[in-house]
Amino acid sequence: MTNQLIKFNDGIIDKSQTLTNLQKSLDNNPGIDVFLDVYCDNVCKNVSLLSAEIRLGNICWGWIKLHRSQNSVWLDSEIEFLQQISNQISLDITYVYMLKENAANEIKIKIAEAANRAKSQILANTSHELRTPLGAIIGILSSFESTNLTTCQKEMINIMSCASDIVLSIVNGILDVAN
Template sequence: MLSSGIKMNNSYWGWIKLHRSSNSIWLNSEIEILQQISNQISLAIFYKTLIEENLEKKIQMKAETIANEIKTQMLANISHELRTPLGAIIGLNSCFNYSTLTNDQKDMINIINHISDFILSIVNKILNAAILETHQITSTNTIFDLLDLFEKVFEKFIKDIENKQVEFILNYDVENLPKYIKSNPESLKQVLYYLLLNLIKFTKANKIIVYVSIKLQRGIDNKKSNTHSQTIKKDYLLIELYNTSNGYQDNIELGLSMCKHLVTINGGEFKAKIQLEKENKFWFTWNIDLLPLNAIFNYQ
């Protein structure tokens, strides 16, 4: 009897066995042919298994993609169904002539406005969380005007600041901060929006201060060589936001998990200090790329 093993992943999948009469012998050429046949069968089984595994993975990935798309679409539809009537409620409330209302009626209108804003914020938070979960937020770095980005985010809260009579201070280090940088502007705007939303809408803030500065971090890069390390320099923004509060806080943690996630994706660090009826503070680092002079000139 002549036998040859068929191997798969360093173990035997099966055997090929040939029989002859006891008075005959096997030639070396016959032994080599049998070995070649067993090797070819091993390769065929390996490729078949590999194709099946890849096909299974593709089917699983496709199913997950379809499920995430359906989930996102359902959340978008639900959000639309909720935001449309909420927008109508908010719009109708603004049409009331407060001068003709009693104090109790004015209080009820204010309560309706507050609850509508709160529910609208929750709906937006759910949608954004779903986007993060399905990995639709990607880190896309582009060149943008840093100060202009801050101003556009702050403009969204002008009415709230005026209505609440909050003193707003932007401490922006113009002399040291570059005008143009390269980073992810959309993610940075989302982080700023939710932090300001917490500080303005959900606390009784007397004053809100935002500090923006640039820092230089030195580190060690060991990838250049197995024996020599190299000191590298990395620029990042340090953004600090805090308010002085002497009143209630309602759902102050709205969107903070998303903020932390976006900051982490950027390679930064996010921290928060929340105290009832005291100062609330958020601060985070944001990695940026400074541009050479010729790139800034071309961009302008």
């Protein structure tokens, strides 16, 4: 079998040796594909195509594709350069996703902080609005202990005093759990 010679950059190159080097380069650059004679819809003719995947983790996000006249050989430096561009685009896209995620997390944090402030305000208002009147009721009811009352009146005062103590205990328990 005779080695084929091709014209490249105004010089003569051994095509079989170039293809061997090309295969080694492709083995070292996963996600790179080279086709020396493939039909390209963009230019409606056969071309030599160099393609690099843009990957985000384990997912193929897209491709960068370069083409030139058919049976043109791609240099190792061109393949490496396309791989570097692909890697940089992947990093940039990942960075943008991280920025979006960080912005979303900052919004969630601000919402949580606002909700916490609202909860604290509600608890403070509830504490004041419920405990203050209950304290007054309990205080007034206790002042009736030293007065002369009928048995029926003493029973009613006792029932109201017990009920007020129970309600105050429930309110205190709710507020303690909410804090």
